[in-house]
Amino acid sequence: MTQPYFETPPKITVSITATCNLQCKHCYADCTDKPTTSELTTSEWLAFIDYLVENEFIQIYFEGGEPLHRPDFDTILESCGRRMMTLVRTHATLLTSERAKKWKALGVGRLFVDLMGATAKTHDYFTGSDGSFEKSCNGIRHALAAGIPTDAVLILTKRNVGELQAYLELAHELGAQRAGILRLYPLGRAKHHWKEFALSLQEQVEALAALRPPAGLHVMRSWHPNDANCCWQAAAVDPFGNSIGCMYLREYVNYGNIRSVPFLDTWRNDALYKKLRAGKVEKSCTQCDHNEGTRGGCRSTAYAYTGSWNAPDPFCSELNEGVDIRVLPKWLLHDRPKP
Amino acid sequence: MFCRNGCYMTVPNLRFRPIPEMDDYVVFTPDNPNLYSLNQAARLVLAFCDGRTGTALESAYCAALDPLLPRREARAELRKTIEDLERKGILRNTRP
Ligand code: SF4
Numbered sequence: 353m354t355q356p357y358f359e360t361p362p363k364i365t366v367s368i369t370a371t372c373n374l375q376c377k378h379c380y381a382d383c384t385d386k387p388t389t390s391e392l393t394t395s396e397w398l399a400f401i402d403y404l405v406e407n408e409f410i411q412i413y414f415e416g417g418e419p420l421h422r423p424d425f426d427t428i429l430e431s432c433g434r435r436m437m438t439l440v441r442t443h444a445t446l447l448t449s450e451r452a453k454k455w456k457a458l459g460v461g462r463l464f465v466d467l468m469g470a471t472a473k474t475h476d477y478f479t480g481s482d483g484s485f486e487k488s489c490n491g492i493r494h495a496l497a498a499g500i501p502t503d504a505v506l507i508l509t510k511r512n513v514g515e516l517q518a519y520l521e522l523a524h525e526l527g528a529q530r531a532g533i534l535r536l537y538p539l540g541r542a543k544h545h546w547k548e549f550a551l552s553l554q555e556q557v558e559a560l561a562a563l564r565p566p567a568g569l570h571v572m573r574s575w576h577p578n579d580a581n582c583c584w585q586a587a588a589v590d591p592f593g594n595s596i597g598c599m600y601l602r603e604y605v606n607y608g609n610i611r612s613v614p615f616l617d618t619w620r621n622d623a624l625y626k627k628l629r630a631g632k633v634e635k636s637c638t639q640c641d642h643n644e645g646t647r648g649g650c651r652s653t654a655y656a657y658t659g660s661w662n663a664p665d666p667f668c669s670e671l672n673e674g675v676d677i678r679v680l681p682k683w684l685l686h687d688r689p690k691p
Numbered sequence: 692m693f694c695r696n697g698c699y700m701t702v703p704n705l706r707f708r709p710i711p712e713m714d715d716y717v718v719f720t721p722d723n724p725n726l727y728s729l730n731q732a733a734r735l736v737l738a739f740c741d742g743r744t745g746t747a748l749e750s751a752y753c754a755a756l757d758p759l760l761p762r763r764e765a766r767a768e769l770r771k772t773i774e775d776l777e778r779k780g781i782l783r784n785t786r787p
């Protein structure tokens with residue numbers, strides 16, 4: 353199965369800020385409380401959203417950092433909520449009932465709320481903030497009450513693997529339609545806590561296999577066979593305007609900055625961007641290639657563990673080839689990781 | 692529910708995104724935010740929904756598919772498609 357080459361991608365992810373009111377131990381964005389001056393301004397984001405609409409983008413997915421921590425976020429939502437399917441990933445501690453109603457009116461289509469465990473003890477350990485669990489649960493309640501479909505998402509680690517089943521039950525009780533169990537990526541602060549958080553692949557596979565979702569709750573997983581090499585359609589921009597394809601590539605690539613190059617020029621002209629989208633890998637599981645159109649799994653973790661863009665993804669049990677994913681290559685811990 | 696005397700138009704403010712690379716055509720419905728993939732039948736129905744009546748729509752649809760699809764089947768497909776598009780908030784009958 354070959355994936356198409358898009359002239360213009362239909363969807364994009366925007367990391368709107370690298371700031372957050374929490375200080376999670378696993379934060380991929382290494383968030384700080386205060387913004388650096390180089391984050392895109394309100395008018396730059398608004399101009400970019402107009403550009404996306406003019407170029408027929410039909411979906412925008414916001415994440416951070418914490419989008420709600422940006423004071424202009426509602427203005428940004430207002431410019432896109434009725435022009436593109438608008439999705440927001442948030443920890444929702446700042447989402448009041450009034451704000452949720454406003455977001456509904458602005459056209460927000462779906463929320464993904466980070467909840468790192470089934471209990472306050474576990475979640476608040478990750479966030480470093482007592483009471484954050486309760487606030488996030490309330491945020492989910494407010495969003496659902498306002499009529500915004502909302503999913504709970506968790507990044508699987510040693511610290512929350514024991515409460516996965518309880519997590520699904522909690523998500524269901526809160527009224528979420530879906531729960532997402534995501535794999536841990538060696539990025540940002542997470543890689544510096546790797547020993548504490550990372551499970552072996554076998555432990556992850558077993559934990560997922562043991563799940564018994566309550567009736568009516570759909571569980572999303574980011575492992576084989578759904579750990580697709582989805583780079584072929586991936587478009588993303590970081591808070592500083594860099595075109596980086598996917599937020600999981602944030603530390604490894606930069607295809608150009610939208611302050612100086614139109615986004616679609618980075619899409620069409622950057623050699624590495626085109627190479628990753630072409631999906632040429634050394635090895636892939638034929639079954640998944642056929643069924644899912646995925647070749648070799650996620651490019652971010654393939655690169656993180658091997659330094660090669662063409663290598664198989666060690667998070668896939670078919671392609672792991674003996675890599676112990678609890679052990680990170682040393683170069684990855686540098687500020688600007690390069691093998 | 693399909694109505695012969697109805698007057699069919701697309702809901703305002705929809706955004707369409709052709710994705711020829713995947714032989715797909717996606718529509719965004721801002722009033723009840725969602726993305727839907729439109730199949731060939733839906734695309735053809737929408738192309739005719741310029742305010743014409745259900746009867747006129749039926750004639751146009753059946754003529755477009757003649758002789759590929761027998762009239763009875765074309766009519767059934769049209770009704771099903773219209774109802775589906777109405778349910779998704781893509782099409783409305785302005786004279787229900
Ligand atoms: S809530 Fe999210 S953005 Fe904020 S510090 Fe935690 S991981 Fe980072």
Ligand code: SF4
Nearest residue numbers: 582583586598650651
């Ligand atoms: S880096 Fe991984 S998750 Fe991101 S687009 Fe590529 S394959 Fe998909």
